Amino acid sequence: MGGPLLELRGISKRFAGVAALSGVDFSLRAGEVHGLVGENGAGKSTLMKIIAGVHAEYEGEMRLDGRPVHFRSARDARDAGIGMVHQELSTVPELSVAENVLLGAQPTRMGVVSWRRMRAQAQQQLDAFGIHVDPRVPVGSLPLGLQQMVELARVLLSGARIIILDEPTSALSPPEVERLFALLARLRDTGRSTVFISHFLDDVLRVSDEVTVFRNGHLVESARAAVVDKPWLIERMVGAGHERLGESHAGNMLLGERSNAPVVLEAEALAVPGLFEDVSLAVRAGEILGIYGFMGSGQLELARALSGKLPLGGGVVRVDGRTARLRGGTPAAKRAGIAFVPESRRAMLFALEPVYRNISIAILERIGRILLRPREERRIAEGHVQSLGIRPPLVDRPVGQLSGGNQQKVALARWLTHLPRVLLLSEPTRGMDVGAKDDVVRIVRGLRDAGIGIVVVSSEPETVLSLADRILVMRRGAVTREFAGETVSKDRLLAAA
Amino acid sequence: MTISVAVPSRDSLGARLRGQLRNLAPLVTLVALVALFSSTSPSFATLANLSNVLQQVSITAIIAVGLTYVILCAEIDLSVASVANATGILVAFLTVQDASVNIPNLPLPGALAIAGGLLGCLALGAVTAFGVTRIGIPSFIMTLAMLQIGNGICALLVRGQIAYSVPPVLLTLGAGSIGPVPWIVVVAALVLLAGHLVLTYTRFGRYIYMVGGNREAAEHSGVGVKAVVGAALLICALCSGVAGMLGVAYFGSAQQNQFDNYLLDAISAVVVGGTSLFGGQGGIGNTIVGLLVLGVLNNGLDHVRMDSFLKILIRGLVLLLALVVNVYAQRLRAKYRSAV
Numbered sequence A: 001m002g003g004p005l006l007e008l009r010g011i012s013k014r015f016a017g018v019a020a021l022s023g024v025d026f027s028l029r030a031g032e033v034h035g036l037v038g039e040n041g042a043g044k045s046t047l048m049k050i051i052a053g054v055h056a057e058y059e060g061e062m063r064l065d066g067r068p069v070h071f072r073s074a075r076d077a078r079d080a081g082i083g084m085v086h087q088e089l090s091t092v093p094e095l096s097v098a099e100n101v102l103l104g105a106q107p108t109r110m111g112v113v114s115w116r117r118m119r120a121q122a123q124q125q126l127d128a129f130g131i132h133v134d135p136r137v138p139v140g141s142l143p144l145g146l147q148q149m150v151e152l153a154r155v156l157l158s159g160a161r162i163i164i165l166d167e168p169t170s171a172l173s174p175p176e177v178e179r180l181f182a183l184l185a186r187l188r189d190t191g192r193s194t195v196f197i198s199h200f201l202d203d204v205l206r207v208s209d210e211v212t213v214f215r216n217g218h219l220v221e222s223a224r225a226a227v228v229d230k231p232w233l234i235e236r237m238v239g240a241g242h243e244r245l246g247e248s249h250a251g252n253m254l255l256g257e258r259s260n261a262p263v264v265l266e267a268e269a270l271a272v273p274g275l276f277e278d279v280s281l282a283v284r285a286g287e288i289l290g291i292y293g294f295m296g297s298g299q300l301e302l303a304r305a306l307s308g309k310l311p312l313g314g315g316v317v318r319v320d321g322r323t324a325r326l327r328g329g330t331p332a333a334k335r336a337g338i339a340f341v342p343e344s345r346r347a348m349l350f351a352l353e354p355v356y357r358n359i360s361i362a363i364l365e366r367i368g369r370i371l372l373r374p375r376e377e378r379r380i381a382e383g384h385v386q387s388l389g390i391r392p393p394l395v396d397r398p399v400g401q402l403s404g405g406n407q408q409k410v411a412l413a414r415w416l417t418h419l420p421r422v423l424l425l426s427e428p429t430r431g432m433d434v435g436a437k438d439d440v441v442r443i444v445r446g447l448r449d450a451g452i453g454i455v456v457v458s459s460e461p462e463t464v465l466s467l468a469d470r471i472l473v474m475r476r477g478a479v480t481r482e483f484a485g486e487t488v489s490k491d492r493l494l495a496a497a
Numbered sequence B: 001m002t003i004s005v006a007v008p009s010r011d012s013l014g015a016r017l018r019g020q021l022r023n024l025a026p027l028v029t030l031v032a033l034v035a036l037f038s039s040t041s042p043s044f045a046t047l048a049n050l051s052n053v054l055q056q057v058s059i060t061a062i063i064a065v066g067l068t069y070v071i072l073c074a075e076i077d078l079s080v081a082s083v084a085n086a087t088g089i090l091v092a093f094l095t096v097q098d099a100s101v102n103i104p105n106l107p108l109p110g111a112l113a114i115a116g117g118l119l120g121c122l123a124l125g126a127v128t129a130f131g132v133t134r135i136g137i138p139s140f141i142m143t144l145a146m147l148q149i150g151n152g153i154c155a156l157l158v159r160g161q162i163a164y165s166v167p168p169v170l171l172t173l174g175a176g177s178i179g180p181v182p183w184i185v186v187v188a189a190l191v192l193l194a195g196h197l198v199l200t201y202t203r204f205g206r207y208i209y210m211v212g213g214n215r216e217a218a219e220h221s222g223v224g225v226k227a228v229v230g231a232a233l234l235i236c237a238l239c240s241g242v243a244g245m246l247g248v249a250y251f252g253s254a255q256q257n258q259f260d261n262y263l264l265d266a267i268s269a270v271v272v273g274g275t276s277l278f279g280g281q282g283g284i285g286n287t288i289v290g291l292l293v294l295g296v297l298n299n300g301l302d303h304v305r306m307d308s309f310l311k312i313l314i315r316g317l318v319l320l321l322a323l324v325v326n327v328y329a330q331r332l333r334a335k336y337r338s339a340v
Helices: A044-051 A074-079 A095-100 A114-126 A144-157 A176-191 A202-205 A230-238 A299-306 A326-336 A357-358 A374-388 A402-413 A436-448 A459-468 A490-496 B013-019 B022-042 B049-072 B081-093 B110-135 B139-158 B168-175 B183-201 B203-213 B215-220 B225-251 B261-270 B284-303 B308-338
Strands: A006-015 A018-028 A033-037 A059-064 A065-070 A082-084 A162-166 A193-197 A210-215 A217-223 A261-270 A275-283 A288-292 A314-319 A338-341 A424-426 A451-460 A470-475 A476-486
Touching: A006 A044, A018 A044, A018 A326, A033 A044, A033 A176, A033 A202, A044 A082, A044 A193, A059 A217, A074 A082, A082 A144, A082 B139, A082 B215, A095 A114, A095 A144, A114 A144, A114 A424, A144 A162, A144 A176, A176 A193, A176 A202, A193 A202, A193 A299, A202 A230, A210 A230, A217 A230, A230 A490, A261 A299, A261 A451, A261 B261, A275 A288, A275 A299, A275 A451, A275 A470, A275 A476, A288 A299, A288 A459, A299 A326, A299 A338, A299 A424, A299 A451, A314 A326, A326 B215, A357 A374, A357 A402, A374 A402, A402 A436, A451 A459, A459 A490, A470 A490, A476 A490, B013 B022, B022 B284, B022 B308, B049 B081, B049 B183, B049 B203, B049 B225, B049 B261, B049 B284, B081 B139, B081 B225, B081 B261, B110 B139, B110 B168, B110 B225, B168 B183, B168 B225, B183 B203, B183 B225, B183 B284, B203 B215, B203 B225, B215 B225, B261 B284, B261 B308, B284 B308
Parallel strands: A018 A217, A033 A193, A033 A210, A082 A162, A162 A193, A288 A451, A288 A470, A338 A424, A424 A451
Antiparallel strands: A006 A018, A006 A059, A059 A065, A210 A217, A261 A275, A261 A314, A470 A476
16 A cells, blocks of 8 residues: 555644644545544544534645645535545435435436436445445435445445544444444445544454544554554553543542442333333432443433433333332423433523522422412522522522533522432533532532432543442443442443443 | 632623613503604594503403413414404304394303303313324414314304304493493403413413423423413413403404404514513513504504505514514523523
């Protein structure tokens, strides 16, 4: 093989003053499968979006076939032979496979779409890559794996020589993953290059020729996949601890003793088709159960299902031994004693309403059955604003004007006056500064010590490690590992996921 | 542990005025219209004419109260006029008619006829609520269907005829007056007051605002969102029904299509008043101002001897202007939202 097909030198990119990439040198050879690994926010996707023309503003230079290029748009990149399959698919579910494959390039006859030729062309394209699917069926009716193949076929048809796949396997079942890997091998044989971003290290090692590790916007190291193993990758992803000052839980973390307290939340064989299967768990009073998994592993959906927001396909949920009838939605879950703080602040706060109304909304019926008692609402809110250190301490200010960490505290305060039996927290510290994170950790520990059962679900190892007394790891919709009463570290957690 | 956030202790006057655009714009419009018509026509600013204006907006007001609930939930009800019409005709159908009226009807005592009317409009509202909350039909489409259904019920009951009699109580409330004040104005004022009290001082009223402000957050707080939306639709149908029964007395007859203008009038009143079409912002106070703006505009244009055909166009332009203000106010508010 000759020189690199694509070469990047000194690439830097900042978002609102924050460095997402700093001085990255990266090269890709023709006919190579190149795996990219790194934690959330390490810079992998940012680099790929620069290559695919999604981010047009950056520092540094890019050479394709030795010639300098700077893509201004995704179209520019596509014309140069670079195609990207994003994590969120961009197929049109209502249209047929053929229409999706040939979207924007339908064969026409005197200005009228020729359906016969379109089907034939699509079929030919799909056959060439061993994708067995009827070009006439709507894409939305296919399983996710095939939808992804259809999108891939479209990218290939546009003449892409470099194909970037962002997290292609996270939501796929094992046979679908096999099918994707077979397709990648075929692409390599035809001389095309693939960049494969994934959290699943085993997948990356199996399918890649070359692997590159990113951490905090830097390219840490590239190596032949054949000569490295999983611990080697994890060590470089995590940074061996010493580089991450201020990250208090990057090292080893001793989990709590196994508790004998009564079980407050018990779930048996929970399932939501397509998201998770056969998940069972138990949470004791005064215990924080952490559930960790990569994005798309099903842990966020599990929390939503337990909260009554997402209808369960099967399984039983018991609170204090009594079956909770979650079919009645979130009001039923609340009556059963389950409270939920979702990962998105947009989904839990009323931005235009004052702080006190955001706090009282969950307990209005306790304050007054029919009539409101605003003075009482304000009094309760003022207490929480004081004890949680919410800034500014003004209960009449619209909550949308508060900072992210303070908004999270408001959302937690909602459940502090009349404690639920079970509190479900989804990504409770995402996107917060260190001080706010510490505050939230302290609040959640305080709630645990008050004797309620807490479930924390997250795709950030630090979040789970900093809070949990016991940890379940989920992978592709199933619980794969439990850590209890032992020492656990970030790399052990990553290795299990 | 303290996080310093640079928040000015007080917003500037300009910022506060912009924040209140939704409430101020309709009020300024109302004052301007009153000033304009008072100065151009001597017959406008009289007590008798005030009574006229109030009387003219009363039926709309009763409908608009229910519609305010629905719009605050970020839903819409297009069937209000049709439900009003059907309820009015149903009450007439259940009342003894003059021998000259050739409708095969079902006369009942007055109280039962009124009860029948109330049950009728609640039944229609229940169907709407079921379709929207249980089946999941968007309210825009569901109430469009209900509009047709209501019209169909009207057509079947009167079969192209006109009925005139309603129970005496309705006749008093719809067409009578106490001293100089028409009863219909008193009833409308009471309905507006009740609507306001429930929205402002009850838990249900708070839920209406919260569901409209952020439906997902309401759900995550354990609020029974479907029940709240369903109740708003039921209340709206009830208000429409009451307006329909009184309207038949007010008009002195019950016939098909006699409420057709009231759909647009009621929606206009709510929106011109500044209640957000996106839900969660506004209230009965806004609706009162909106009613008065429309009432004064309608009435005042007659006093200045305006071409009656131009009148329709002017009403359309006022509605358009109100929509622009409504969306613009929403965008100003969205600046907060973007911070979340």
